[in-house]
Amino acid sequence: MAKETKNTLRDSVYSSLKAMIVTGQIPPGSRVTENDIAVKLNVSRTPVREAFNRLERDGLVTGRPRQGYVVTEFDINMFREAFEIRELLDGHATELAAATATEQDKARLRAMLAECERLAAIPDRTTREKFQELEVGIDLHRVIAEISGNVMLHGMLCGILDKCQHYVWTELLWLDEWKIARDEHAEIVDAICAGDASRAGTLARAHVRGSRDNVLRLLQAKSDYQNFLAKAS
């Protein structure tokens, strides 16, 4: 049956499908039919269709009339676009969060930071644990957006972060060199806790740019590696 059982089948199917897509279980570019999913999750096509509709709205799948759905393949351009927007939104959200965070909010952020540290310190990490660290790192930004108090901003940032997460997980997680900018996260949380909105915003924007450059560097490395393999064969 479904992975997570919520109130309605539609929501449950949506969650399952989204998880399968974001984590790369269903690889980008692969064609997915309603029937496959319906059979796999043991439900009828109706809730599956509605889940697909929402996923299409999220930009995680693209579907053309009577031709089925394809898991979105993000190219480097979409990635650049997403990070360009993230710099604006994340920066602003972090400023707002620094200005309005309560003690409870601050404790929550520090706890996430600690969890990140804990996961990073595990000696021989499984892939699952590496996933988790990445996920907490991204969740930190979601929580900051939530603390900002701007509900719309929070929603939009969550949508973008989903896509970034999808991209990183499906394209780059095979690289062991991946590193989370733990220091930068810590600095941002510090600035928020100190209530220094201006500094928090500046740090957040720099962090987004840094993450972007880091990913672009890894993509280059990946491309080089693939070229090397192609030449060698």
Add this chain to the structure above:
Amino acid sequence: MAKETKNTLRDSVYSSLKAMIVTGQIPPGSRVTENDIAVKLNVSRTPVREAFNRLERDGLVTGRPRQGYVVTEFDINMFREAFEIRELLDGHATELAAATATEQDKARLRAMLAECERLAAIPDRTTREKFQELEVGIDLHRVIAEISGNVMLHGMLCGILDKCQHYVWTELLWLDEWKIARDEHAEIVDAICAGDASRAGTLARAHVRGSRDNVLRLLQAKSDYQNFLAKAS
């Protein structure tokens, strides 16, 4: 049948419903049942359901399981949130547009400006013509976002602009004092045509702030008027 006939019924229903909601034909806060719409548009419930799903994702209706859908009532807070984000996104999009606009793009913007002028100059305007002027004014921002070249940014801005349009049309259009900031639009287009990204961005951000203040002022006037009526009765 449906208002606009596109490829699929779902799309057609979506367009019709969205138009009815954004223009206030279906007033905010009113409950809408799938069956009503299905009967009204002479289609089955299935495409109506899918249209509602998309509208819910757009934030134009909110639906809870087995309780039907309600046209979203925007309060002043949502309005502030939307304009806060618009200032960021619109500003950035305008900067990008100024940096990359082709001659064709510039001609398109100038044509929209001219259309705005034409509609504004009509002596005794019908409500429909007032609608149109407002719509072209908002469309100008959509086109600028499109010209920016950042597809994701364009999509997000369109979503926000839909909501702003909805809010203004349903809450404020009854006021005759409404004025479009034609001069500001012209200045922005000028800056884009001159390729002055920095100035275009600054103007755009100021324009969003100005529009926000203008709407807030009108809201205050509306509130005062309603209080006056309440006291008088």
Add this chain to the structure above:
DNA sequence: ACACTCAAAATTGTATACAAAATAGCATGC
């Protein structure tokens, strides 16, 4: 061997039937 045509299979789009849940109204009891 290649290309073209037609048909069959697969897949989505739409409609309808049925089930479950929530709301509203009515009746009954206090």
Add this chain to the structure above:
DNA sequence: GCATGCTATTTTGTATACAATTTTGAGTGT
């Protein structure tokens, strides 16, 4: 007369049946 509980209606959630369209493949003709 009011409150409470039950039933009936309304409405969404899900499943399935049917229609339309696209794709694929086989078969035939050149």
